[in-house]
Amino acid sequence: MQAAPQAGLTTNDGQPLKAALALATARARRKAFLLVAPLLLFIVVTFILPIGQMLSRSVSNTQFYDNMPAVVAWFEANSGVAPDEAAFAALAADLAAAQAARTAGAIGTRINFDLPGTRSLFTSTARGAAGLEAPFREALLAENADWGRADLWAAMRSAARPLTGAFYQAAVDRKLSAEGNYEAAPPDQAIYLKLFLRTFMLSAAITLICMIIGFPVAHLLATLPLRQANLLMILVLLPFWTSLLVRTTAWIVLLQGQGVVNSTLVALGVLTDDGRLALINNQTGTIIAMTHILLPFMILPLYSVMKTIPPSYARAARSLGATSWTTFRRIYLPQCVPGIGAGGILVFILAVGYYITPALVGGASGTLISNQIAFHMQSSLNWSLAAALASMLLGSVLLLYWVYDRIVGIDNMKLG
Amino acid sequence: MKLPVYATPLERAWAWAYRVICVAIFTFLIAPILIVIPLSFNAEPYFTFTEAMLTLDPAGYSMRWYDNLLTFGMQAPDAMRDRSWWADVWNNATWVRAAKNSLIVGFFATILATVLGTVAALGLARSEMPYRKAVMAILISPMIVPIIITATGLFFFYSNPCSVMGPLAPQDGCGRLTSTYLGVVLAHATLGIPFVIITVTATLMGFDRSLLRASASLGAGPVRTFFKVQLPLITPGVVSGALFAFVTSFDEVVVVLFIGSHEQQTIPRQMWNGIREQISPSILAVATILVVVSIALLATVELLRRRSERLRGLSPG
Numbered sequence: 001m002q003a004a005p006q007a008g009l010t011t012n013d014g015q016p017l018k019a020a021l022a023l024a025t026a027r028a029r030r031k032a033f034l035l036v037a038p039l040l041l042f043i044v045v046t047f048i049l050p051i052g053q054m055l056s057r058s059v060s061n062t063q064f065y066d067n068m069p070a071v072v073a074w075f076e077a078n079s080g081v082a083p084d085e086a087a088f089a090a091l092a093a094d095l096a097a098a099q100a101a102r103t104a105g106a107i108g109t110r111i112n113f114d115l116p117g118t119r120s121l122f123t124s125t126a127r128g129a130a131g132l133e134a135p136f137r138e139a140l141l142a143e144n145a146d147w148g149r150a151d152l153w154a155a156m157r158s159a160a161r162p163l164t165g166a167f168y169q170a171a172v173d174r175k176l177s178a179e180g181n182y183e184a185a186p187p188d189q190a191i192y193l194k195l196f197l198r199t200f201m202l203s204a205a206i207t208l209i210c211m212i213i214g215f216p217v218a219h220l221l222a223t224l225p226l227r228q229a230n231l232l233m234i235l236v237l238l239p240f241w242t243s244l245l246v247r248t249t250a251w252i253v254l255l256q257g258q259g260v261v262n263s264t265l266v267a268l269g270v271l272t273d274d275g276r277l278a279l280i281n282n283q284t285g286t287i288i289a290m291t292h293i294l295l296p297f298m299i300l301p302l303y304s305v306m307k308t309i310p311p312s313y314a315r316a317a318r319s320l321g322a323t324s325w326t327t328f329r330r331i332y333l334p335q336c337v338p339g340i341g342a343g344g345i346l347v348f349i350l351a352v353g354y355y356i357t358p359a360l361v362g363g364a365s366g367t368l369i370s371n372q373i374a375f376h377m378q379s380s381l382n383w384s385l386a387a388a389l390a391s392m393l394l395g396s397v398l399l400l401y402w403v404y405d406r407i408v409g410i411d412n413m414k415l416g
Numbered sequence: 417m418k419l420p421v422y423a424t425p426l427e428r429a430w431a432w433a434y435r436v437i438c439v440a441i442f443t444f445l446i447a448p449i450l451i452v453i454p455l456s457f458n459a460e461p462y463f464t465f466t467e468a469m470l471t472l473d474p475a476g477y478s479m480r481w482y483d484n485l486l487t488f489g490m491q492a493p494d495a496m497r498d499r500s501w502w503a504d505v506w507n508n509a510t511w512v513r514a515a516k517n518s519l520i521v522g523f524f525a526t527i528l529a530t531v532l533g534t535v536a537a538l539g540l541a542r543s544e545m546p547y548r549k550a551v552m553a554i555l556i557s558p559m560i561v562p563i564i565i566t567a568t569g570l571f572f573f574y575s576n577p578c579s580v581m582g583p584l585a586p587q588d589g590c591g592r593l594t595s596t597y598l599g600v601v602l603a604h605a606t607l608g609i610p611f612v613i614i615t616v617t618a619t620l621m622g623f624d625r626s627l628l629r630a631s632a633s634l635g636a637g638p639v640r641t642f643f644k645v646q647l648p649l650i651t652p653g654v655v656s657g658a659l660f661a662f663v664t665s666f667d668e669v670v671v672v673l674f675i676g677s678h679e680q681q682t683i684p685r686q687m688w689n690g691i692r693e694q695i696s697p698s699i700l701a702v703a704t705i706l707v708v709v710s711i712a713l714l715a716t717v718e719l720l721r722r723r724s725e726r727l728r729g730l731s732p733g
Contacts (some may be wrong), residue, residue, distance in 0.1 A: 353562020
């Protein structure tokens, strides 16, 4: 039996060509995706989700909410009312329950974030809370007069919601007032915005220095004959391959008071023995060490762009009467812009998130926002504030990453 | 660099100044790394050149800090240096144990990152790959996200790995990955993957895909084609990606600090502790050894790069 005549072209086995092509393309897409799928799954599960989960802590506010049910219920029923006898009764009941469940410390820690010094108030009152008798207001005030503080009740009200923006408020230097509103923190406590500003200023300074000193080197590498350029390239790549801690150690050794740089200057008579420069444990140390560490990330993209610039353009400009400065400014520099952009953004992204080097050579004035996040993770244990700071940092880095992708393209990232 | 014949005197002067500037910058790049090498042989516990060292007096130099690397943490450092002394070094010396940990973690993290990364790069290099840019952005992100954020996220995740399942998670969790070798290996593999992806996709860009069709037309299946045709040609890229992944793990300290315990003490973590507590010239001895290692790694990668360029016919000889 003969096949029915069909409109259009068909494949050998009688399928319409269009359908066969669609089928083949879909199969090819599926195959390509299946190759990537295991890694994508791995990264999503072990990287993207954990970070998302960590960031969700920045709005999570459950330490007080979960452990003080009666007080939370009172807050929900009475908004904007000064605490009455019922509120104090709820407080006494919750504190007694917290003592039994050993959660008074966690509750106190949460309030302590907003009002430093109040943690012991919760733990000490909770210890005797079971023995308190009505009227609870007087009983609690007799226990500790701080229970009457308006700002304490405002802090508790703010802690009595399972989700909160309080940690973001804290991260932009706003704190809870006694009336329960957020207002700018006093100047001596306003540290985070200054720290963000310092992080961005130092990163910008480091990026700028890297551009200025990376440019001549990249230009030299791009214009020298290949054999010599490859040899000099090793001098750029060796720092790139050397352990970060080794390079940081080297700078500690060089820059410290009794270190090589100071000792050499003293031996040369430039400095007196007690006039040694403070080159480390301050911003100078951070800038010097980080510039050294990030410089290869500037030189390599610049070099790969400069290598593609034909030298004939500059010669043409000269032959048309331009001075060497004009040739550089009008002809050469504009062609380098993609490389400057790529290197600059990369160095800035890496600098903004730097942790190890500032922690070791930065002292008090040269640390960055990452160090503050680590402090809240390891020492103050205010994980929600750490998460809020981290999400702000991550937000700015991702924004820059997006810009990098638009300008350079992630596929064009090269290593060595 | 040759100056053109029409160069003005000012340009000639600038050309010389430019050379001086470049030499200064190269010195800035390389001197800090090289300076630790002589200082690690200092006979005194100082971080600067003593007079004896400057006059090249042999008494100014010693191997005491290298010896210290072996004896630090030993049970009986002063015993006779026989078999049992070396066994003591192997089992108890702090730096030796750190080196073993670094190598173990680095080895497994590299294997994991290289296998997963290479397979994924094969998919990413295909033109049919759907959502290529978005997927690439996700896979590269571990390199871009600040390390402290990664470390914090992994710390919470590894303390209770089931929690990512949300409400489906078992009530009492499913163990933890913090303070385990597995946890550190997984974390380091995550950090190394972007490097493998970048180097292998770059190598695949220069790969002639008609070779695959030729192989298929001669009757080879996809697996055989991969191992017999494609893999040998992209090996330089895969190996340099693996080296990048290994160096990333070998140099990583923040994640180990957050999710590892004393048990998983690696060389960088030991160095970190050393620098923070009391910096001793032993650190310089470790630094010197690491510099030598990185010179070896750099040489390997350079040779591979040249071999790869030769294979792809980009440069002669």
